[in-house]
Amino acid sequence: MNIVVGVTGGIAAYKSVQLVRLLIKAGHDVTVVPTEDALRFVGLPTWEAISRHPVTTSVHEDVARVRHVALGQSAELVIVAPATANTIAKMAAGLADDLLGTTLLATTAPVAIAPAMHTEMWRHPSTRANIATLRERGVQIIGPGDGELTGGDSGPGRMLEPEEILDAVLTRAQDLAGIRVTVSTGGTREPLDPVRYLGNRSSGRQGAALALAAAERGADVELVAAHVDEGVLPRHPRVRVRRAGTAAELGEAMRAAADSADVVVMAAAVADYRPAETAERKLTKEAGVLTRIDLVENEDIVAGLAARRRAGQTIVAFAAETPESESELLDRARRKRERKGVDLLVVNEVGWERGFESGENAVQIVGEAGVVGAASGTKRQVADAIWDAVAGFR
Numbered sequence: 427m428n429i430v431v432g433v434t435g436g437i438a439a440y441k442s443v444q445l446v447r448l449l450i451k452a453g454h455d456v457t458v459v460p461t462e463d464a465l466r467f468v469g470l471p472t473w474e475a476i477s478r479h480p481v482t483t484s485v486h487e488d489v490a491r492v493r494h495v496a497l498g499q500s501a502e503l504v505i506v507a508p509a510t511a512n513t514i515a516k517m518a519a520g521l522a523d524d525l526l527g528t529t530l531l532a533t534t535a536p537v538a539i540a541p542a543m544h545t546e547m548w549r550h551p552s553t554r555a556n557i558a559t560l561r562e563r564g565v566q567i568i569g570p571g572d573g574e575l576t577g578g579d580s581g582p583g584r585m586l587e588p589e590e591i592l593d594a595v596l597t598r599a600q601d602l603a604g605i606r607v608t609v610s611t612g613g614t615r616e617p618l619d620p621v622r623y624l625g626n627r628s629s630g631r632q633g634a635a636l637a638l639a640a641a642e643r644g645a646d647v648e649l650v651a652a653h654v655d656e657g658v659l660p661r662h663p664r665v666r667v668r669r670a671g672t673a674a675e676l677g678e679a680m681r682a683a684a685d686s687a688d689v690v691v692m693a694a695a696v697a698d699y700r701p702a703e704t705a706e707r708k709l710t711k712e713a714g715v716l717t718r719i720d721l722v723e724n725e726d727i728v729a730g731l732a733a734r735r736r737a738g739q740t741i742v743a744f745a746a747e748t749p750e751s752e753s754e755l756l757d758r759a760r761r762k763r764e765r766k767g768v769d770l771l772v773v774n775e776v777g778w779e780r781g782f783e784s785g786e787n788a789v790q791i792v793g794e795a796g797v798v799g800a801a802s803g804t805k806r807q808v809a810d811a812i813w814d815a816v817a818g819f820r
């Protein structure tokens with residue numbers, strides 16, 4: 427494959443030397459396009475020696491061969507690693523004031539970026555908005571990872587390792603193409619009256635990460651979202667979002683979506699019970715002090731979907747458990763998988779301080795034969811491990 431590797435001005439540029447080496451070792455033809463700033467970190471001779479091609483940052487060289495568009499036209503894949511906040515902003519705005527900018531505008535090839543910056547810059551609303559814009563245009567966002575940053579602080583912003591970037595762009599690229607998946611996410615809210623509900627602490631992050639990962643790996647995704655935290659829902663051309671509030675609404679939306687799905691992943695935290703009655707008007711103390719709430723059981727949505735599944739349809743359920751031991755965790759997972767009749771059950775341990783609002787998760791994936799996968803890390807890494815298990819199952 428003809429691959430253009432754009433390198434921008436961050437310390438992580440040194441890691442891209444290894445990325446280029448790995449790409450060449452894998453048999454690809456790599457042209458490196460650094461920005462001027464990138465050359466402050468790793469010099470031109472290194473890039474030329476490692477890629478075995480001439481390297482320039484400027485649109486004013488090799489003008490006769492219209493290099494500034496030719497590179498983009500002939501590229502089959504463009505990877506920008508590291509991608510600084512500045513370059514990400516330029517990409518979102520479509521600026522083309524150097525060779526990397528013109529190449530990115532001239533290409534119709536898939537584009538992947540590996541962001542690298544300090545946590546504060548990654549979390550800044552400008553960067554968030556720019557990343558969302560790029561994602562919407564189909565740019566693959568790889569990382570950033572969570573870990574130690576230059577200067578001693580740590581948090582999200584570290585560029586992923588070259589092997590991880592390679593894995594994300596090449597090995598897994600589009601392995602779910604042509605597959606239709608339905609993912610549920612978030613927590614249902616069961617109303618007591620117009621202002622109160624019974625709910626749970628689910629943020630919707632794991633289901634959202636699953637939907638985005640599937641879309642980036644080529645699947646067409648229907649995401650049925652109950653209540654989720656602000657800013658969690660992904661924007662991607664292949665993710666369609668439907669909203670559902672209560673368990674009953676979620677059940678209805680899932681049955682409709684599952685009809686045409688090859689894979690159903692039930693990551694939503696569904697209320698097992700709902701108030702037996704919902705008051706039309708706010709319950710007040712004047713009308714009578716409320717000391718108990720009668721509940722009725724909700725249907726088990728995923729068990730229902732599993733019972734009426736089409737041939738060849740894969741169904742994945744989740745279980746959040748608070749076990750006393752590892753063996754109890756797996757025991758519960760095995761029994762729950764069988765009880766629900768699903769193919770795979772993703773189990774994680776939760777607690778007062780674990781598993782909910784955080785961006786991290788640790789899971790084991792249980793199939794008929796026992797544990798078939800495990801992952802810990804960002805919810806995106808966990809999502810990829812789950813899709814790997816699903817891809818292996820199908």
Ligand code: CTP
Nearest residue numbers: 692694696698724725726727728743744745746
């Ligand atoms: N689930 C569902 N419908 C429900 C409750 C749960 O589809 N009414 C799904 C969840 O989305 C999840 C899986 O079932 O994928 C496991 O949920 P969990 O609450 O752990 O299962 P329960 O059967 O309620 O078991 P427990 O008694 O341990 O809560």
